[in-house]
Amino acid sequence: MTLVAGVDSSTQSCKVVIRDARTGALVRQGRAAHPEGTEVDPEAWWTALREALDRAGGLEGVESLSVGAQQHGMVCLDSSGAVVRKALLWNDTRSAGAAADLVEELGGPRRWAEAVGSVPVASFTVTKLRWLAEHEPGSARRTARVCLPHDWLTWRLGGEFVTDRGDASGTGYWSPATGSYRTDLLRVAFGAEPGLPTVLGPRDPAGEVRAAAGVPVTGTVRLAPGTGDNMAAALGVGAEPGDVVVSIGTSGTAFAVAGGPSADPGGLVAGFADATGRFLPLVCTLNAARVLQAAAQVLGVGTDEFDRLALTAPAGAGGLVHVPYLEGERTPNLPGATGSLHGLTLATSTPAHLARAAVEGLLCHLADAFDALGLDPARVLLIGGGARSEAVRRIAPAVFGRPVFVPEPGEYVADGAARQAAWLLAGGDEPPAWETGAARRYEADPVPEIRARYAEVRGLG
Numbered sequence: 423m424t425l426v427a428g429v430d431s432s433t434q435s436c437k438v439v440i441r442d443a444r445t446g447a448l449v450r451q452g453r454a455a456h457p458e459g460t461e462v463d464p465e466a467w468w469t470a471l472r473e474a475l476d477r478a479g480g481l482e483g484v485e486s487l488s489v490g491a492q493q494h495g496m497v498c499l500d501s502s503g504a505v506v507r508k509a510l511l512w513n514d515t516r517s518a519g520a521a522a523d524l525v526e527e528l529g530g531p532r533r534w535a536e537a538v539g540s541v542p543v544a545s546f547t548v549t550k551l552r553w554l555a556e557h558e559p560g561s562a563r564r565t566a567r568v569c570l571p572h573d574w575l576t577w578r579l580g581g582e583f584v585t586d587r588g589d590a591s592g593t594g595y596w597s598p599a600t601g602s603y604r605t606d607l608l609r610v611a612f613g614a615e616p617g618l619p620t621v622l623g624p625r626d627p628a629g630e631v632r633a634a635a636g637v638p639v640t641g642t643v644r645l646a647p648g649t650g651d652n653m654a655a656a657l658g659v660g661a662e663p664g665d666v667v668v669s670i671g672t673s674g675t676a677f678a679v680a681g682g683p684s685a686d687p688g689g690l691v692a693g694f695a696d697a698t699g700r701f702l703p704l705v706c707t708l709n710a711a712r713v714l715q716a717a718a719q720v721l722g723v724g725t726d727e728f729d730r731l732a733l734t735a736p737a738g739a740g741g742l743v744h745v746p747y748l749e750g751e752r753t754p755n756l757p758g759a760t761g762s763l764h765g766l767t768l769a770t771s772t773p774a775h776l777a778r779a780a781v782e783g784l785l786c787h788l789a790d791a792f793d794a795l796g797l798d799p800a801r802v803l804l805i806g807g808g809a810r811s812e813a814v815r816r817i818a819p820a821v822f823g824r825p826v827f828v829p830e831p832g833e834y835v836a837d838g839a840a841r842q843a844a845w846l847l848a849g850g851d852e853p854p855a856w857e858t859g860a861a862r863r864y865e866a867d868p869v870p871e872i873r874a875r876y877a878e879v880r881g882l883g
């Protein structure tokens with residue numbers, strides 16, 4: 423059996439799956455935690471990748487590997503290849519002011535949407551580079567090359583400085599429409615043009631895992647280009663036109679596979695490229711699964727009890743609304759916002775009402791993201807850690823006003839990366855047709871009052 427490995431180096435952890443290249447059957451897997459915080463030494467991702475790989479039984483029998491990872495993170499390297507400073511992650515909002523400045527300097531949001539498919543907010547790499555140039559000029563001067571988390575891990579494994587269309591499209595200096603870097607914008611933002619990784623096509627080779635990398639290898643392990651985690655998830659879950667995927671991980675995302683590039687001057691929809699040669703319009707929120715985690719922590723309960731409580735309270739939580747801007751927010755663009763509770767009364771001051779309000783508030787927030795895509799899909803697929811919550815699955819159709827489909831719980835980012843690795847081996851115009859498990863359909867009567875009440879208070883702070 424030929425094996426392939428897929429890596430998901432996401433915000434909270436690194437996951438590795440090892441699958442049969444032909445059928446996609448899961449053979450073994452492992453995971454390791456990432457450190458907390460919105461700036462992280464990339465060496466911690468490397469340590470976690472090696473640990474997760476070790477727990478997955480290593481690379482024995484593996485012929486190809488691909489890395490999916492959190493998008494946008496700024497990894498600066500000096501002329502010797504050493505990391506200049508900790509990487510600033512997608513959820514680090516310190517560059518919000520730089521983002522606003524850059525939008526104004528180029529002549530407004532429409533100009534950015536036309537140039538690179540997206541209007542940059544603090545998440546985008548280009549804004550982090552502006553922040554670095556302004557606040558840490560010494561680090562900026564030492565920066566000879568810039569890359570993203572998946573590029574850096576691929577480089578550590580194989581020594582080639584490469585990226586892919588999907589991840590490049592989250593930088594703010596690569597255009598999905600033309601397929602080329604906008605180094606002029608990089609210069610505007612950073613005042614210099616550091617070296618950038620070569621953008622590979624969806625199944626171009628990215629070198630081989632080197633024995634010197636520190637990962638035990640017996641045979642040749644070819645590297646696929648890798649991609650951003652959302653692009654990998656689209657490939658892993660087998661998303662097709664007509665599907666919208668809503669991922670409830672550290673970030674909340676709503677995205678769809680599209681045949682052509684998009685450019686939303688309103689700035690809500692990021693016009694990304696995908697990992698198959700197509701496109702991936704995507705709306706991203708800073709707040710998602712950790713909203714549930716935070717509410718469960720306040721209530722002093724675990725996930726099962728939290729779900730039970732949320733499902734005990736009435737729909738609408740008696741008017742109690744939780745606006746979940748716990749880490750500031752990206753969509754809507756409110757980097758300094760905080761969360762809030764509205765409608766607290768004696769009657770709603772119960773653990774069940776609080777749990778229900780947290781689930782409904784998060785789902786209203788994600789439904790706003792879904793609406794921003796402006797699509798009427800045949801299927802809405804819920805994935806990510808938060809989709810493991812029974813309360814989320816059962817309340818989602820009432821809030822979204824349509825059935826939702828929940829695939830078997832799994833590591834869809836790592837799976838997508840593994841499928842990319844299998845594609846490298848198989849060749850051909852399309853990725854290998856792996857069987858994806860059946861998605862379970864959840865239905866409920868729509869309760870439009872939940873979103874109406876949320877809309878009333880969401881802007882009140």
Ligand SMILES: Nc1ncnc2c1ncn2[C@@H]1O[C@H](COP(=O)(O)OP(=O)(O)O)[C@@H](O)[C@H]1O
Pocket residue numbers: 432433434435670671672673711712714715725806807808809810811812
């Ligand atoms: N049963 C569950 N109920 C609610 N949240 C969950 C559950 N299982 C996992 N999570 C949450 O999912 C998140 C991790 O999801 P994941 O998609 O792996 O995120 P990421 O890829 O961003 O690291 C964590 O915040 C975790 O608390």
Ligand SMILES: O=C(CO)[C@@H](O)[C@H](O)COP(=O)(O)O
Pocket residue numbers: 432433434491492493494512545592650651652671672673674675692706
């Ligand atoms: O910034 C985005 C998408 O634009 C995020 O979706 C990151 O890619 C992080 O993803 P997770 O760790 O939540 O999977």
